[in-house]
Amino acid sequence: MSLLLQVIVNGLIAGSIYALVSCGFSLIYNTNRFMHFAHGVSVLVSGYILFTLFTLLNFNFYFALISSLVYSSFIGFLIFRIVYLPLQNRKASNVILLIASISLLLLFQNLLQMIYGANVKDIGFTDIKIGYEIGDVIITQNQIIILIISIILFVSLFLFMNKTKLGKNMRAVSENKELASIVGINSKKVSDLSFFIGSFLGGIAGVLISLEQNVTPYMGTMLTIKGFTSSIIGGIFSVPGSILGSYILGLAENLGILYLPSGYKDAISFVLLFLFLLLKPNGLFSSKRRVN
Amino acid sequence: MAEKKDNGDVDEKSTSKKDKKEDNVETQDSNDKSTTITIGVIIILVLLSGYVYQGITGNTIFSSKTTEVKNEKIKIGYMGPLTGDAASYGHAIKRGVELALKDSQLENVEIIYEDTKCDGKESVNAVNKLINIDGVVAIVGEVCSGATLAAAPIAEENNVVLISASSTSSKIIDAGDYIFRTIPSDTNQGKFAANLLFENNITNLSILYGNEEYGVGFNDILTSEFEDLGGKVVASESFERGSVDLRTQLSKIKKAKPQAIFIVSNSPDSAVAALKQIKQLGIRVKIYGSEGLKGPEVAAVKTAQGLIVTSVSAGTTRFANDYMAEYGLSPEPFSPQGYDAFDALAKAIDDGAKTGPEIKDYLYKESFTGASGDIEFDSDGEVTGTYDVYQLKNATFVMIP
Numbered sequence: 001m002s003l004l005l006q007v008i009v010n011g012l013i014a015g016s017i018y019a020l021v022s023c024g025f026s027l028i029y030n031t032n033r034f035m036h037f038a039h040g041v042s043v044l045v046s047g048y049i050l051f052t053l054f055t056l057l058n059f060n061f062y063f064a065l066i067s068s069l070v071y072s073s074f075i076g077f078l079i080f081r082i083v084y085l086p087l088q089n090r091k092a093s094n095v096i097l098l099i100a101s102i103s104l105l106l107l108f109q110n111l112l113q114m115i116y117g118a119n120v121k122d123i124g125f126t127d128i129k130i131g132y133e134i135g136d137v138i139i140t141q142n143q144i145i146i147l148i149i150s151i152i153l154f155v156s157l158f159l160f161m162n163k164t165k166l167g168k169n170m171r172a173v174s175e176n177k178e179l180a181s182i183v184g185i186n187s188k189k190v191s192d193l194s195f196f197i198g199s200f201l202g203g204i205a206g207v208l209i210s211l212e213q214n215v216t217p218y219m220g221t222m223l224t225i226k227g228f229t230s231s232i233i234g235g236i237f238s239v240p241g242s243i244l245g246s247y248i249l250g251l252a253e254n255l256g257i258l259y260l261p262s263g264y265k266d267a268i269s270f271v272l273l274f275l276f277l278l279l280k281p282n283g284l285f286s287s288k289r290r291v292n
Numbered sequence: 293m294a295e296k297k298d299n300g301d302v303d304e305k306s307t308s309k310k311d312k313k314e315d316n317v318e319t320q321d322s323n324d325k326s327t328t329i330t331i332g333v334i335i336i337l338v339l340l341s342g343y344v345y346q347g348i349t350g351n352t353i354f355s356s357k358t359t360e361v362k363n364e365k366i367k368i369g370y371m372g373p374l375t376g377d378a379a380s381y382g383h384a385i386k387r388g389v390e391l392a393l394k395d396s397q398l399e400n401v402e403i404i405y406e407d408t409k410c411d412g413k414e415s416v417n418a419v420n421k422l423i424n425i426d427g428v429v430a431i432v433g434e435v436c437s438g439a440t441l442a443a444a445p446i447a448e449e450n451n452v453v454l455i456s457a458s459s460t461s462s463k464i465i466d467a468g469d470y471i472f473r474t475i476p477s478d479t480n481q482g483k484f485a486a487n488l489l490f491e492n493n494i495t496n497l498s499i500l501y502g503n504e505e506y507g508v509g510f511n512d513i514l515t516s517e518f519e520d521l522g523g524k525v526v527a528s529e530s531f532e533r534g535s536v537d538l539r540t541q542l543s544k545i546k547k548a549k550p551q552a553i554f555i556v557s558n559s560p561d562s563a564v565a566a567l568k569q570i571k572q573l574g575i576r577v578k579i580y581g582s583e584g585l586k587g588p589e590v591a592a593v594k595t596a597q598g599l600i601v602t603s604v605s606a607g608t609t610r611f612a613n614d615y616m617a618e619y620g621l622s623p624e625p626f627s628p629q630g631y632d633a634f635d636a637l638a639k640a641i642d643d644g645a646k647t648g649p650e651i652k653d654y655l656y657k658e659s660f661t662g663a664s665g666d667i668e669f670d671s672d673g674e675v676t677g678t679y680d681v682y683q684l685k686n687a688t689f690v691m692i693p
Contacts, residue, residue: 003547006573010539017537035332094328102335110375118379120564120589128595130574140572213536216561218377222534225336236329254540262541263503263530277333 002136007258008251013143015250016150017212019243020205021227022234023153024198026242028076029231030174031194034094038079038104039227040220042199046072046206047215048112051121061125069203076199079104080191105220113217121215146208150243153201158240170194174237229273235283244285248272365402366641368634369422371433371443376409377534377561380587381435381626385457388630388663389432391618396638404428410435410558412442419443423450429648430455432633435626436558437461438505444471451648453655455636457629460583461505462513465672470652472669474632474662475604476677478506481582482513484679485602489552489580490521498527498550500541500566502557510556510582526550533558536565539573546575553577558584564593571595586625591687599684604629604664604677606691611663632662636669 021043028036046068053064083104084097131140161167172180173190181187209219226249227242234245249269256268276283370389372382386405393403404426406418415434422428423446430453434440440459447454448468455472456464462479464471489497497518501507507530515525527548529541545553553570557563563585570579579596583603590596607615607628615623640654659668667675682689 003543006543007540010537010543013539014537034328037332037335095331098328098331098335113375118375118377120377120561122564122592128568128571128593131572133574138573214561214564216377218534218561219536228332228336232329257540258544261530262544263532265535265540266532273333277329281329 004258005135005137007254009137009139011251011254012147012247013139013250014254015247016143016146017205017209017246018223018226018230018250019150019153019246020146020208021202021223022230022242022246023150023157023239024201024205025224025227026231026234026236026239027157027170027201028194028198029236030239031170032084032191033174034084034097034101035228036101036195036198037098037224037228038101038108039076039198039202040105040224041079041108042072042076042202043206043209043223044108044112044217044220045075046203047210047219048116048121050207050210051116051123051215054125055121055123065207068207069200072203072206073196073200076202077192077196079199080195085188085191105224109217109220116217118217123210123215125211142208142211146212149204149208150246153204154240154243157243161239166190166193226269229269231283232273233276233283235285237282238285241283241285245283248284365400366646367426367428368401368403368637369406369419369426369428369431369433370403371406371408371415371418371422371431372435373410374405374407376411377559378410378436380560380589380624381458381558382407382410384624384627385432385435385630385633387615387619387621387624388457388627388632389634391614391627392631392634392638392663394618395614396635396642398638398641401638401641403432406433408434408439410439412438415439415443416446419446419454423447423452428452429646430637430651432457432630432637434459436504436506437464437509440464440471441467441505444468447471451652453637453648453651455633455655457633458626459506461509463505463509465674469673470648472633472636472655472673474629474636474664474667474675475626476675476679478510478513480677481602481604481679482510483517485514485554485580485582486517486521486523488600488602488681489518489554490523492552492578494552494578495523496526496549496551497523498529498545498548498553499525500538500545500553500555500557501528501530502533502559502562503530504533504558506558506584507556514554514556531562531566534561536561538562538566539569542566542569542573542575546573551577553579555579555581555585557582560587560589563590567593567596567599583625586682586689588624591684591689597684597686600692601682601684601689602679603682603689604679606680606682607631607663608665628662628664632664632667635660635662636667 025039049068049071050064053059053067054061083100087097131138169185169190172185173187177187230246230249231242233248235241252272253265253268257265372385373379374382408414408418422431432455434443435458437459440456444467448470453470457474460475460478462477499511501511511528527545529544531538531541555566579599581601586601586603607623611628612623640651643654645651645654655669681692683692
């Protein structure tokens, strides 16, 4: 029993980490309708800025943290303005944007590796020590913070998308760009903002994941894949849905290997991805009218 | 793929016709979305195939049987991870090779470096490129066992010597006549580790291993040797190379209540994560590891102090001095084996061997004292090495006599 509880907590921690990545990814997809795989770049940049400012240059942690978030937000915004927007202006299809986004991810991954080397980098902000024991379950302070932040993100993104004017505008643009412009919504501005906010969320993910798992140039790719899978499970058309999808993925992977050999961990997530694509391509939490 | 793309084009054309009814537009919009998702999935699969098929042998399309020596210079290839999570091993071996080249004073030899990221696919590409385009007669590499096994059939088919400084999988014994290594097989290390554990009064063991050639092979040998001695393996859990979330594997291990955990990993990312999470989950047992853990990244983990690793020879004192003089570093994992791998080839070339078959024949007759100990290849191209035990103290690995 205690093992089961611990594994559920492990699943929730993994799910929270995926949620941090998938919510920004899905927010950007929602407004712009193409896969921004370079979302991993925001995560990477934020992790490496934190490492540079805090660990290498010994700046104050909170200064380093805020700088990481600022840099990652701007990098996402600039990617949109410098790469995607000119392509869109030339009537490039979403497939071309998708390919551009993958090359950006690879480009940044290799750039960071050139600058910092391939080694694992430890931020060293918190000491590694045994976590809090709650009953038989062990969880560290950092993991509790990750859990809480992803729950806060879930609630606030839900409210943001449904209650605020900007959120409603984003949904309007995502549903019908032309109709949205007719009623006076500036769709370019909405796209700008979605990249800015989405990449800011990616930055939060980068900081928390760097503290939890260390920094490597490859973390962006794997996290983007997991974030994408979570979005498909939860419903890529719904930001809160993709957060719930992340928890489902995290729990499925960890509970799955409780009973199956551990080597199947990644296989479980991809089997899940295929099942959802076959049976419920719009995910669990997308509204039905889009199914047609 | 082409079909999907066509669909996308059609959709775009039809959505551009603005006189369509609204719900109709929505249908096509949705089709466009699902096309994008499908293409996204295809790309994910392509990216993923690297993980899934890692280590599976590929056959060469461009196999050419003849390796001509046109230039005066004899070309030797080097392949290993110079980027990626195993890059530290690749650079250590490369430094060993470069030092050996310098010491050999051979002027007619040129080394061509290829980065493979320890990936089976990449190593197949690299070995094809080295053989067919550069025309090398021998290659130092690969570093990871899976990648060596992927490249071996191609080297064998083209009569090119492949000599690894770090691949320890027991499967390499049967890889072919042209396949050598200057590091002993895991069969020996597994036996050595089992004895060490048993001597330290450990009877309940758990093993955490990487799910690839090296880890799987090591786990099999260690399990059978340890159980032959009368011990019991109470849990053996695996992880994907580079994976950094090992909490559930470790929770299962904790539940099995072992006296010690033996970690087999050639991915520093995963090893560091495992050592951190063992501490975080409050698992208070002795921790042992294979030689893959004996590197700077693991040494820097504060909570890993006390870790005991089994490792092949770290090199002679003379080699350590030379290495320090050249690079300002103490010998890294596998750098003495890298030195010996190139030195073995250099001695053959110095003796007049120019082609793959000539070098191969010389290697089987060769016997010398190298940087890592006595090198004498048996009929399978294997060396018998000795192992030492190291303990991590104050961020350095100290040899335990």
